[in-house]
Amino acid sequence: MNATTASTTALMVNQSDCPEVEVPVPLFFTIGVVGLAENFLVVVAVICNRNLHSPMYCFICSLAAFNTIASLAKTWENLMLVFAGVGQLDQRGSSETKLDDVMDSLLCMSFVGSIFSFMAIAVDRYITIFHALRYHNIMTMRRTAAILGVIWTTCGVLAMLMVRFFDTIFIMTCFIIFFLISLVLIGCLYVYMFMLARIHARRIAALPTSGSGRGRWRRQRWRGGTMRGALTLTILFGAFVVCWAPFFLHLIIIMVCPLNPYCECYRSLFQLHVVLLMSHALIDPAIYAFRSAELRHTFRKMLLCSDWR
Amino acid sequence: MSDFHNQSQASARRSDYVWQYEYYDDEEPVSFEGLKAHRYSIVIGFWVGLAVFVIFMFFVLTLLTKTGAPHQENPEHAEKHHRPGSCLADNGSPQDENERAFSRPLLPESRSFFHFYISEEEQGQGKCKAEDQGGGAIQGQRARNRLGGVSSSGMEEMEEEGEESEERQPLQGLVDEGKSDRESAFLSHFNIPNFVNLEHSSTLGEDDLLLCEPSAMLGSQHWPLLM
Numbered sequence: 269m270n271a272t273t274a275s276t277t278a279l280m281v282n283q284s285d286c287p288e289v290e291v292p293v294p295l296f297f298t299i300g301v302v303g304l305a306e307n308f309l310v311v312v313a314v315i316c317n318r319n320l321h322s323p324m325y326c327f328i329c330s331l332a333a334f335n336t337i338a339s340l341a342k343t344w345e346n347l348m349l350v351f352a353g354v355g356q357l358d359q360r361g362s363s364e365t366k367l368d369d370v371m372d373s374l375l376c377m378s379f380v381g382s383i384f385s386f387m388a389i390a391v392d393r394y395i396t397i398f399h400a401l402r403y404h405n406i407m408t409m410r411r412t413a414a415i416l417g418v419i420w421t422t423c424g425v426l427a428m429l430m431v432r433f434f435d436t437i438f439i440m441t442c443f444i445i446f447f448l449i450s451l452v453l454i455g456c457l458y459v460y461m462f463m464l465a466r467i468h469a470r471r472i473a474a475l476p477t478s479g480s481g482r483g484r485w486r487r488q489r490w491r492g493g494t495m496r497g498a499l500t501l502t503i504l505f506g507a508f509v510v511c512w513a514p515f516f517l518h519l520i521i522i523m524v525c526p527l528n529p530y531c532e533c534y535r536s537l538f539q540l541h542v543v544l545l546m547s548h549a550l551i552d553p554a555i556y557a558f559r560s561a562e563l564r565h566t567f568r569k570m571l572l573c574s575d576w577r
Numbered sequence: 578m579s580d581f582h583n584q585s586q587a588s589a590r591r592s593d594y595v596w597q598y599e600y601y602d603d604e605e606p607v608s609f610e611g612l613k614a615h616r617y618s619i620v621i622g623f624w625v626g627l628a629v630f631v632i633f634m635f636f637v638l639t640l641l642t643k644t645g646a647p648h649q650e651n652p653e654h655a656e657k658h659h660r661p662g663s664c665l666a667d668n669g670s671p672q673d674e675n676e677r678a679f680s681r682p683l684l685p686e687s688r689s690f691f692h693f694y695i696s697e698e699e700q701g702q703g704k705c706k707a708e709d710q711g712g713g714a715i716q717g718q719r720a721r722n723r724l725g726g727v728s729s730s731g732m733e734e735m736e737e738e739g740e741e742s743e744e745r746q747p748l749q750g751l752v753d754e755g756k757s758d759r760e761s762a763f764l765s766h767f768n769i770p771n772f773v774n775l776e777h778s779s780t781l782g783e784d785d786l787l788l789c790e791p792s793a794m795l796g797s798q799h800w801p802l803l804m
Contacts (some may be wrong), residue, residue: 286616459638466641498638507630517623529612534619 284521286533291543293350299543300343303550306320310557313566320562323412324392328556330416331385334395335549336455338378341371342546359481369431373537381551383450384419390457397461420519440519447516452508458501466495504555511548515539 310332314320320329348367396403433439518534518541525531557563615621 462638463641497637498635498641501638502631504634505634510627514623514629519621528617528691529615529616533616534623537620 276387281403282361283465286536288536288538289540291539293346295543295544296346297343298425299546299550300339300346302544303339304336304343306553307332307339307549309567309570310553310563314508315562315572316570317566320566321409323407323409324396325560326409326412326416327385327388327392328560330388330419331382331552332387332557334378334381335376336381338549339546341365341374341378342542345371345375347567373427373431376430377423380446381419381423383447386454387450388415388419390454394457395459397465398529437523442522444519446548451512454508455505455506458505462497462501467476507548507551507555511544513549 271452311329313331314325314332319514345368348364348371352364395406399406403421430439514537521531521534558567
């Protein structure tokens with residue numbers, strides 16, 4: 269009697285001590301659908317407006333396309349889970365597992381692809397600033413198309429490999445190391461750009477002035493401008509880290525300490541981390557695409573159905 | 578038994594999200610006895626660390642802005658600025674070529690940029706046309722943004738720089754005549770490359786565009802016309 273009560277209490281304790289945090293399905297759907305709509309609009313806007321056929325916008329379009337695929341796959345998966353919960357689908361059916369594999373590979377592809385797109389955007393901005401005079405020779409449309417082709421094929425291949433062999437520790441380690449390397453690369457690129465741009469701005473602010481009042485004004489404007497640059501950079505990089513790091517820590521924890529109770533409690537928050545990942549697809553257009561006046565202008569035209577230019 | 582079946586079904590459903598979860602369910606359930614710290618200590622520690630990292634990064638970036646106060650005016654730069662100026666560019670010295678080299682990304686951009694530099698130099702030169710102070714003030718910030726790239730308004734200015742260079746192409750024929758006067762006025766008074774030249778050649782050593790492409794830059798002056 270005592271043994272059974274002890275075991276049942278132990279079972280209950282194990283069930284309730286760090287229960288899996290469930291995110292309501294409507295929230296998943298909302299985030300998925302809104303992210304899908306936003307990113308799809310960005311893709312359509314860049315394709316339709318001829319002024320936006322430049323390398324920078326091609327990379328932003330590619331990022332939006334990857335986010336679209338991620339949102340689509342996630343929403344589709346939610347739909348399937350809802351149907352499975354209701355009982356319409358068989359969990360173990362062969363077609364369902366194949367479909368599940370397809371969705372997982374699409375998700376992996378979009379994750380890796382958006383990281384590659386971030387890196388491409390950072391490199392493109394770097395070349396824009398520090399090799400501005402040769403930018404149009406370095407970054408031609410042909411090279412941009414080649415880079416995008418390489419990114420998309422690599423992502424497709426990696427996605428298929430990852431889904432097939434995800435059980436192996438090696439692939440997961442590679443995934444995590446890839447994420448960390450790209451994080452460091454992107455961070456270094458942006459901080460380097462920021463520091464050199466600050467030096468440029470300082471030089472401008474040190475131009476000879478007619479009076480001390482003017483100089484003070486210029487110093488203040490210089491500081492205000494650089495402060496905004498710091499804020500933009502923090503938002504850019506901070507959003508990337510905050511949205512991606514929890515998921516990757518989850519992967520690390522799965523590999524490193526599967527049986528530790530602390531790690532178990534972290535793993536119970538998995539759905540929240542997936543929500544964060546999906547919301548990154550949501551806020552990406554706000555950080556990258558909507559900062560551009562031309563794109564906003566195109567959006568307004570598209571959404572208000574006014575005459576096309 | 579049915580409880581266990583439901584549990585495995587629930588975990589199988591969760592396995593749609595992460596394919597490893599079910600794998601660990603097969604083993605012994607994790608024991609929560611005798612935990613020293615709070616259950617969610619990893620979660621709390623992770624988020625606190627992340628918040629600290631982001632805030633630390635922001636403070637480092639803003640500290641960079643605060644400690645980088647502009648230098649006092651150097652007498653050597655003063656004499657270069659107060660060069661007796663005509664409104665036309667002279668073609669001999671490498672200084673002018675560097676100016677042209679550095680001014681190249683600015684040429685396709687808006688005229689307000691020229692207004693800024695012309696207004697900045699007005700007290701020294703007085704021979705060239707100067708725009709009014711009010712316009713120069715607002716345009717000055719935008720101009721500084723363009724030159725500074727990231728430093729002001731962050732990426733927005735960089736993107737505007739890129740997109741305006743694309744937008745200008747269809748309009749080049751129309752605004753060229755207006756621009757050429759401003760270009761020549763602008764080129765003779767634009768002295769920033771003196772600073773950038775020293776900085777780049779000493780610390781970076783990689784940005785050769787200011788030093789090694791004078792002939793290309795001479796041609797690039799006509800870039801707006803060609804496009």
